[in-house]
Amino acid sequence: xxxxxxxxxxxxxxxxxxxxxxxxxxxxxxxxxxxxxxxxxxxxxxxxxxxxxxxxxxxxxxxxxxxxxxxxxxxxxxxxxxxxxxxxxxxxxxxxxxxxxxxxxxxxxxxxxxxxxxxxxxxxxxxxxxxxxxxxxxxxxxxxxxxxxxxxxxxxxxxxxxxxxxxxxxxxxxxxxxxxxxxxxxxxxxxxxxxxxxxxxxxxxxxxxxxxxxxxxxxxxxxxxxxxxxxxxxxxxxxxxxxxxxxxxxxxxxxxxxxxxxxxxxxxxxxxxxxxxxxxxxxxxxxxxxxxxxxxxxxxxxxxxxx
Numbered sequence: 001x002x003x004x005x006x007x008x009x010x011x012x013x014x015x016x017x018x019x020x021x022x023x024x025x026x027x028x029x030x031x032x033x034x035x036x037x038x039x040x041x042x043x044x045x046x047x048x049x050x051x052x053x054x055x056x057x058x059x060x061x062x063x064x065x066x067x068x069x070x071x072x073x074x075x076x077x078x079x080x081x082x083x084x085x086x087x088x089x090x091x092x093x094x095x096x097x098x099x100x101x102x103x104x105x106x107x108x109x110x111x112x113x114x115x116x117x118x119x120x121x122x123x124x125x126x127x128x129x130x131x132x133x134x135x136x137x138x139x140x141x142x143x144x145x146x147x148x149x150x151x152x153x154x155x156x157x158x159x160x161x162x163x164x165x166x167x168x169x170x171x172x173x174x175x176x177x178x179x180x181x182x183x184x185x186x187x188x189x190x191x192x193x194x195x196x197x198x199x200x201x202x203x204x205x206x207x208x209x210x211x212x213x214x215x216x217x218x219x220x221x222x223x224x225x226x227x228x229x230x231x232x233x234x235x236x237x238x239x240x241x242x243x244x245x246x247x248x249x250x251x252x253x254x255x256x257x258x259x260x261x262x263x264x265x266x267x268x269x270x271x272x273x274x275x276x277x278x279x280x281x282x283x284x285x286x287x288x289x290x291x292x293x294x295x296x297x298x299x300x301x302x303x304x305x306x307x
Contacts, residue, residue, distance in 0.1 A: 067098040070105055087222050089151035090194055104144050112136035155194050156225050162195045163227060164256055171249040180235070180245060181206060198223055213239065227256055 071079065083097045091100060116133035120126065166187055173183035181203065188200045198219045205215040213236045220229045231252050238248040 066105075067102050070101050071098060074101070085148045085152060088155065088224055089148055090155050090197070091148075091151065093197065104141075107144065108137050108140040111140050152224075156223065158193065159195045159198070159223055159225050160227060162191070162193045163225075163231070164253065164260065166191060166193075166195050166199075167231065167249065167253045167256060171246065171253055174249055175246045180239075181212070195223075195228075227259065231256070 074082075079097070079101075082101065083092075086092045086097055086100055112133045115136050116129045119132045120129035123129075169187050169191065170180075170183040173186045174180060178186065184199045184203050188196050188203060201222075202215040202219045205218065206212050210218075216232045216236060220232045223229075234248055234252050235245070237243075238245055
């Protein structure tokens with residue numbers, strides 16, 4: 001059993017290291033492949049395969065095979081939910097769902113195998129090692145989902161923080177005579193951030209021929225920010241009803257700033273309630289000790305002297 005655990009640990013560590021090396025060297029491999037194709041006019045033969053690096057000849061096919069197997073064995077609904085979380089977290093900007101699925105699987109396998117082997121070497125109990133293996137699989141899965149949730153929450157906060165300033169720039173651009181698409185292009189070219197990346201994706205979809213309201217709804221579904229969804233709904237309704245877009249943008253900008261003021265007031269009103277528990281459990285006892293401590297000591301000495 002120990003040899004089997006050691007073999008599993010070795011294989012999982014090897015696959016994880018090779019996957020990381022492949023991910024790190026992917027850009028360089030693509031550049032070298034493209035240069036090689038240009039030099040040989042796109043002709044691939046036996047000599048071309050021999051000139052490829054070890055990572056491209058051996059590790060890349062293994063990596064692709066493992067990712068295909070993981071995608072096939074994972075239910076399609078779970079794949080869609082996982083991809084939606086990655087989009088909301090902004091992790092698909094420099095990667096694919098297959099890469100993150102591979103990283104998640106390798107982390108679960110390596111951590112669970114390592115601690116399972118450690119428990120077996122310490123106690124030589126197969127059942128305890130197996131239970132630890134299952135527990136760590138569950139723990140890493142929950143931790144990875146928590147990591148994604150934190151990424152999603154942080155990205156939504158950044159989008160909500162940048163929304164008023166971005167909306168002001170779009171409003172000024174539209175009032176200056178630009179179309180809404182031109183205003184989005186101006187935002188993408190002048191501002192950096194997650195919200196501008198989403199506008200850039202929507203602008204690319206529009207240029208590819210997708211209807212503007214569909215592209216905006218796609219952006220709303222990716223971000224899942226209530227204020228942004230309300231803004232997009234107003235834009236779509238104004239476009240369908242023929243209302244002046246500049247007036248709608250100005251009204252939405254004012255409403256958004258008023259909503260942010262209300263949120264700040266709400267947080268300020270919650271502050272005294274949140275401060276109550278630290279006061280009762282940490283600050284008040286220290287104050288009582290400082291104030292009543294000398295009095296208690298003097299009374300103890302007085303009664304002890306009287307006795």
